[in-house]
Amino acid sequence: MARAKFSTSPGALNAIFREAIPLFAQSGFDGVSMRHIAKAVGVSIATLYYHFPDKQTLYLRCIEEAFANKAQGLSEILAIPGTPEQQLQQFIYRFTCLMASDTHFRRLLQRELLDGDETRLRVLAKEVFQTQFQGITELAKTLAPNCDAHLMAISMVGLVLFHLETTPIRQFLPGGRAEHNESELIAKHVTQLLLKGILQCGND
């Protein structure tokens, strides 16, 4: 909450985050220079170093900022009434929309997974995903009591995220069409696949 002021109030720090997060999401840590960020914000390089001791700290604070904003949205989409099947359908749909609407978050997440820094992944897992993943795991346990809930939770999240990750190459693969990138269609497919399996998928 103390951190939230940087996201909602104006000021130089907020301006830096607003410009730097998309840059890091697009090109990664090594692909973005302090000069590039300073130019985008409209300040000098020295100003960046007044607010942050070095580039790495600036990057880490961008990551924190982008991820902290997402943790709350994630927790909201899990508070769903209804049967477990309805909860699954609603979770997949809302999660797909939430992830599809924030390319920067998705790209930063992918880059963090690629980078594999243990300390940062530990923080990411604890601060951003722990509560939500726990909820997904419990939903998985209710729906499939005899199955490994951890693996199932990863599968549920992964199905959605992979369809979004492959958006840029989809059009070049056999059968790929533009509407395959729409959240509603992806969510519907994933939900059907999860609930009925491949053999019954598309029936009734």
Place this chain on the structure above:
Amino acid sequence: MARAKFSTSPGALNAIFREAIPLFAQSGFDGVSMRHIAKAVGVSIATLYYHFPDKQTLYLRCIEEAFANKAQGLSEILAIPGTPEQQLQQFIYRFTCLMASDTHFRRLLQRELLDGDETRLRVLAKEVFQTQFQGITELAKTLAPNCDAHLMAISMVGLVLFHLETTPIRQFLPGGRAEHNESELIAKHVTQLLLKGILQCGND
């Protein structure tokens, strides 16, 4: 085939690929310098520029090299006898093992998807994945004739790849254990989920 000589015969070019591919897979295009590559190979920077006109060309040739070597392996795992269900089970298992055994290929693929360069993705889709993806799509069509085969093929591939992508963060998430990263367990889970859906997963 003409390109294969660089992979199998000795020589300076092969040495460059052997050192540069892991470096690019680990740190990305911007995270690896010509100095770094030259030092790893044991030659001077000028030698790299004798073999390649610039860094980007060197990178692209590394990508081609790493991906060309994989296309053949991918095509082999789809030539499976048996019922469609057996074919699915065998494909998932072999695909999981193949992808799990080549971290560099997986990381380069992830980086290419992140980068999103249209020309390179077009080549990647056509030269590496077209035939194999077509095969997966047809298998999906056989198993789920009323379902969108393209979406289903993406889901099949994505389930496996996402479980491998999330290996580094798994241990920090609720329920994550070391054995969740074993190919056999991942393949078994994915196959069960695909064939039976979440509601029947883990039963019998």
Place this chain on the structure above:
DNA sequence: GTCTATATACCGATAGAC
């Protein structure tokens, strides 16, 4: 083919004026 030496530009980071 591979080297040393170098050109030129950009990098992260700092000093000190205002």
Place this chain on the structure above:
DNA sequence: GTCTATCGGTATATAGAC
């Protein structure tokens, strides 16, 4: 708090000897 100016180092890339 933000600036200009600059430092030392490294980046990509090239020239020319061997």
